Amino acid sequence: MDYKQSICLNGHQASVNININSVIDSFCTECGAKLITNCMNCDFPIEGDWSRSGAGFVDLTHHDIPIPKYCVNCGKPYPWTQSALNAINEMVNLSELNSNQKDDLKGSIPDLLSDTPKSKLAVFKWKNIGKTILPYIHDIIVEVASESIVKALYSK
Template sequence: MFISEDGRTYNLKSAICKKGHLQTSTLLPEKKCPIDFCQECGSPIIDCCPHCNSMIIGGVAKEKYILSNLLTGERDRRVTLYKKDYVPNYCSHCGKPYPWVENFLKEYKEILEFQLEESEKDFQNKIYIATEEFIKNNCDIKSFAAQKLKIYFMKINALSREIFVNSLVSFGTDTIKDFFL
């Protein structure tokens, strides 16, 4: 007879506001977040993809059964919740962007249109597509998308470049700023 025995491991659910602020990553799949609005920005909190209704995958739960009575063999079930501090950008079920990414890309496109001339529409689209790919690659500065973006940013004036890079920093770290500027 074993003193402890591992049970199942399963995904927990994350609750994130529509602006991307993580509220919790340790909700049981059938539970709802106890608060409806983000205390940081006031945006509504979601726990499933607005496109396909699949839960936003958070941390994990691990069950363990511990022998509590040697004579009867009775076991106690213990569940340990492991949180995840990472806010995903895209749904793992349908592949569509979450609202915080959609909002960022919409605002980023507006900045592109404002900063670059109408005659540079093709160039705007190239920067936008490279930015989408950069985000899909978790803002990895070693990715091909990052290299393309860097080349594109070198072709625009310093003020515009700084505006675009500062926008991207919201999805990553200051390493992005150091890389692009």
């Protein structure tokens, strides 16, 4: 890793090529939230772009660098991921589902955000138990879930 990213607390990517030793003290141009470049839990840099050198030159061509959901060093969710988890959890709490159904859905939320062996089960639960909530969490899911999970959730 040659560079780190700067991402606001709401998940807007500001830069992918911050010098690994730089300290950023600025705010998001999209929403005004504070920008971070390191995990707030363990202070590990958020992996950014890299330079490829060879034959005496450095290629600084930018690549599509995804916004990570979890810290590669400590495994904790980044603030934007935690916000998504909290928002979906709150939607479940506000629903008219019974407490067992709510618990089932809440327990499956992390498996909606990352492809895991339990993701298909989570999709099944949400398409059956949580179908009344799915339209309301659509935008949250699209922003933080993998493309395959989004397709599975919203396909007929």
